[in-house]
Amino acid sequence: xxxxxxxxxxxxxxxxxxxxxxxxxxxxxxxxxxxxxxxxxxxxxxxxxxxxxxxxxxxxxxxxxxxxxxxxxxxxxxxxxxxxxxxxxxxxxxxxxxxxxxxxxxxxxxxxxxxxxxxxxxxxxxxxxxxxxxxxxxxxxxxxxxxxxxxxxxxxxxxxxxxxxxxxxxxxxxxxxxxxxxxxxxxxxxxxxxxxxxxxxxxxxxxxxxxxxxxxxxxxxxxxxxxxxxxxxxxxxxxxxxxxxxxxxxxxxxxxxxxxxxxxxxxxxxxxxxxxxxxxxxxxxxxxxxxxxxxxxxxxxxxxxxxxxxxxxxxxxxxxxxxxxxxxxxxxxxxxxxxxxxxxxxxxxxxxxxxxxxxxxxxxxxxxxxxxxxxxxxxxxxxxxxxxxxxxxxxxxxxxxxxxxxxxxxxxxxxxxxxxxxxxxxxxxxxxxxxxxxxxxxxxxxxxxxxxxxxxxxxxxxxxxxxxxxxxxxxxxxxxxxxxxxxxxxxxxxxxxxxxxxxxxxxxxxxxxxxxxxxxxxxxxxxxxxxxxxxxxxxxxxxxxxxxxxxxxxxxxxxxxxxxxxxx
Amino acid sequence: xxxxxxxxxxxxxxxxxxxxxxxxxxxxxxxxxxxxxxxxxxxxxxxxxxxxxxxxxxxxxxxxxxxxxxxxxxxxxxxxxxxxxxxxxxxxxxxxxxxxxxxxxxxxxxxxxxxxxxxxxxxxxxxxxxxxxxxxxxxxxxxxxxxxxxxxxxxxxxxxxxxxxxxxxxxxxxxxxxxxxxxxxxxxxxxxxxxxxxxxxxxxxxxxxxxxxxxxxxxxxxxxxxxx
Numbered sequence: 001x002x003x004x005x006x007x008x009x010x011x012x013x014x015x016x017x018x019x020x021x022x023x024x025x026x027x028x029x030x031x032x033x034x035x036x037x038x039x040x041x042x043x044x045x046x047x048x049x050x051x052x053x054x055x056x057x058x059x060x061x062x063x064x065x066x067x068x069x070x071x072x073x074x075x076x077x078x079x080x081x082x083x084x085x086x087x088x089x090x091x092x093x094x095x096x097x098x099x100x101x102x103x104x105x106x107x108x109x110x111x112x113x114x115x116x117x118x119x120x121x122x123x124x125x126x127x128x129x130x131x132x133x134x135x136x137x138x139x140x141x142x143x144x145x146x147x148x149x150x151x152x153x154x155x156x157x158x159x160x161x162x163x164x165x166x167x168x169x170x171x172x173x174x175x176x177x178x179x180x181x182x183x184x185x186x187x188x189x190x191x192x193x194x195x196x197x198x199x200x201x202x203x204x205x206x207x208x209x210x211x212x213x214x215x216x217x218x219x220x221x222x223x224x225x226x227x228x229x230x231x232x233x234x235x236x237x238x239x240x241x242x243x244x245x246x247x248x249x250x251x252x253x254x255x256x257x258x259x260x261x262x263x264x265x266x267x268x269x270x271x272x273x274x275x276x277x278x279x280x281x282x283x284x285x286x287x288x289x290x291x292x293x294x295x296x297x298x299x300x301x302x303x304x305x306x307x308x309x310x311x312x313x314x315x316x317x318x319x320x321x322x323x324x325x326x327x328x329x330x331x332x333x334x335x336x337x338x339x340x341x342x343x344x345x346x347x348x349x350x351x352x353x354x355x356x357x358x359x360x361x362x363x364x365x366x367x368x369x370x371x372x373x374x375x376x377x378x379x380x381x382x383x384x385x386x387x388x389x390x391x392x393x394x395x396x397x398x399x400x401x402x403x404x405x406x407x408x409x410x411x412x413x414x415x416x417x418x419x420x421x422x423x424x425x426x427x428x429x430x431x432x433x434x435x436x437x438x439x440x441x442x443x444x445x446x447x448x449x450x451x452x453x454x455x456x457x458x459x460x461x462x463x464x465x466x467x468x469x470x471x472x473x474x475x476x477x478x479x480x481x482x483x484x485x486x487x488x489x490x491x492x493x494x495x496x497x498x499x500x501x502x503x504x505x506x507x508x509x510x511x512x513x514x515x516x517x518x519x520x521x522x523x524x525x526x527x528x529x530x531x532x533x534x535x536x537x538x539x540x541x542x543x544x545x546x547x548x549x550x551x552x553x554x555x556x557x558x559x560x561x562x563x564x565x566x567x568x
Numbered sequence: 569x570x571x572x573x574x575x576x577x578x579x580x581x582x583x584x585x586x587x588x589x590x591x592x593x594x595x596x597x598x599x600x601x602x603x604x605x606x607x608x609x610x611x612x613x614x615x616x617x618x619x620x621x622x623x624x625x626x627x628x629x630x631x632x633x634x635x636x637x638x639x640x641x642x643x644x645x646x647x648x649x650x651x652x653x654x655x656x657x658x659x660x661x662x663x664x665x666x667x668x669x670x671x672x673x674x675x676x677x678x679x680x681x682x683x684x685x686x687x688x689x690x691x692x693x694x695x696x697x698x699x700x701x702x703x704x705x706x707x708x709x710x711x712x713x714x715x716x717x718x719x720x721x722x723x724x725x726x727x728x729x730x731x732x733x734x735x736x737x738x739x740x741x742x743x744x745x746x747x748x749x750x751x752x753x754x755x756x757x758x759x760x761x762x763x764x765x766x767x768x769x770x771x772x773x774x775x776x777x778x779x780x781x782x783x784x785x786x787x788x789x790x791x792x793x794x795x796x
Contacts, residue, residue, distance in 0.1 A: 048787035
């Protein structure tokens with residue numbers, strides 16, 4: 001029997017980018033909030049510049065619930081399982097994966113919100129691929145702009161605006177949607193190499209711009225500027241210049257006295273009242289003891305896989321197929337970015353890529369979204385290209401060998417010469433949702449408690465593969481123009497466990513095709529909100545975190561402003 | 569003689585090479601020049617740099633000899649300087665197999681036994697006693713998954729290659745990358761707590777620092793001097 005705790009206004013499940021952001025507007029509105037986090041607090045002393053531990057050994061050492069719940073993957077209902085990774089792509093901690101993420105801070109483009117109507121208008125409805133389930137978002141970029149702006153300033157984003165109130169500035173991204181004002185901090189500095197890449201792009205008529213990052217380029221909000229030491233990728237920031245909620249919104253919410261953080265809380269179920277189907281609270285285990293935390297409102301803010309899993313596991317009389325799933329929509333419209341489909345360039349000289357962060361780079365949106373004419377192309381959407389400064393020694397030694405041997409004296413001579421002569425351009429591309437790319441509960445694979453893990457059934461479709469091939473040619477061109485002697489493409493990869501898992505509890509006005517409404521509350525359970533990439537209906541061609549944070553702030557603000565009607 | 573605490577390849581040519589390279593590193597530890605194989609350095613300097621005591625924590629002595637020989641072919645000691653032997657990659661692996669890589673211990677035990685058995689049957693001697701050419705021929709067969717007696721010789725080879733790279737290029741705290749030979753090979757300019765714009769320059773890269781992350785007190789167990 002679970003120990004029943006004192007009721008609170010709002011219980012938030014997960015204190016990463018989504019939940020960790022939402023707690024601040026809730027606390028400021030005077031609501032009592034309990035944040036349940038599976039991981040623990042980590043401090044700068046946990047953030048050593050240690051590549052082996054951070055990048056190869058499943059750092060951090062603290063409780064990593066997620067590692068027992070790594071989703072399974074198969075390409076389609078008849079395929080065998082893909083190899084299952086040993087570690088979950090995301091981590092548990094107060095602050096979640098923002099502790100070790102790349103901190104790139106993109107807004108979606110206006111097109112991402114209107115893929116159906118814009119594609120239809122410009123090219124005809126037949127250009128939406130067969131089997132694709134994409135819908136327009138229930139609102140547009142302009143409706144989310146003030147929330148993006150809120151995150152830029154409250155949390156801290158560095159970058160250079162390319163469009164302020166429709167005034168275009170070529171020093172920033174000329175393709176972006178209009179901003180209400182400049183970023184609060186200038187962009188992270190470029191390096192001699194990334195400056196060179198930017199110069200080359202300009203020379204061939206493209207429009208490069210410095211990437212935006214949730215990283216302090218200058219001291220901001222009483223925290224240090226980035227020191228570019230090069231261990232940001234799967235490592236925490238020892239000077240707290242990387243702006244995760246653990247150093248921004250959560251401490252501020254705690255100062256208000258309204259937020260209580262419960263660490264090592266392993267949430268197992270959302271409970272409901274049988275007679276009306278309303279959420280009553282959360283059951284969780286902490287150090288082997290079961291608790292029930294009652295609340296007026298429940299906000300699910302786990303990662304995409306965990307949001308879907310908790311809903312599907314929370315079966316009850318009113319919701320026999322899982323909570324908020326009488327429509328059968330939970331787990332649908334799953335997407336990831338095709339980040340493995342990158343290109344490596346080999347240069348005839350050292351480029352000194354040893355330091356920096358993944359956020360410190362040059363981006364190109366010329367081939368993203370609908371920024372170029374698709375009339376004569378056989379796909380819609382596109383990709384964002386990004387080159388940056390980031391290299392560590394083990395990673396360098398494992399570089400692609402461009403056809404050379406992979407061990408022995410010849411290989412050793414190759415890496416001695418080339419360890420610092422390569423760069424990779426990452427690509428993030430439009431991925432569309434399809435009727436057969438779905439998440440559900442694995443019928444056989446369980447976590448340590450005996451609960452099913454998420455099973456991903458998803459594969460790239462023609463539209464995805466064509467974008468990847470098109471973008472890889474552009475990346476190759478960029479490197480060759482910059483003086484590369486060779487390029488080699490990365491693998492197309494799978495849609496298995498990803499750091500960019502999107503969809504599964506999609507947001508939309510139609511309750512037959514969406515789990516949550518335009519404000520993020522479940523159509524079938526009005527006092528249950530869902531936060532995170534799982535509510536996004538399109539992938540965008542870029543890292544989702546800033547959008548996740550903007551949406552989370554918006555849902556929390558909606559809740560605070562309509563407390564009586566939502567909580568009643 | 570190479571230090572007796574440091575099991576290594578038995579091929580005299582390579583042993584001599586290791587000895588000279590090890591001595592070169594001893595001098596390098598202070599002055600930080602590139603490794604100069606032409607200057608063997610003094611016996612005294614070599615003694616000062618003799619490897620620290622190394623227990624066999626996981627593997628048997630025989631398994632360890634086989635592993636030493638294998639890592640020394642994956643990243644050989646040659647005209648490009650020290651390799652996995654001087655980096656103490658096998659020591660790194662032996663330590664890790666009792667800790668974070670414990671789940672791989674069985675794969676090492678069976679794989680190393682299969683390697684020795686195959687060396688014996690095909691070339692007439694344990695792997696560690698073979699010349700470099702024979703060793704390379706056998707490892708090439710492993711890599712192609714063509715060696716008999718293994719569950720999957722390519723998987724075994726791939727695993728040892730990965731761990732050899734880890735042990736050669738990791739932070740020296742973990743018992744590999746001894747004397748920073750791995751980082752020097754790559755030209756890695758070292759762990760810095762803060763990096764300036766100049767440090768990121770392509771035309772004038774910074775001089776290498778030879779430091780472990782754990783030379784920084786704040787990351788050490790007691791966090792000396794940081795009052796946490």
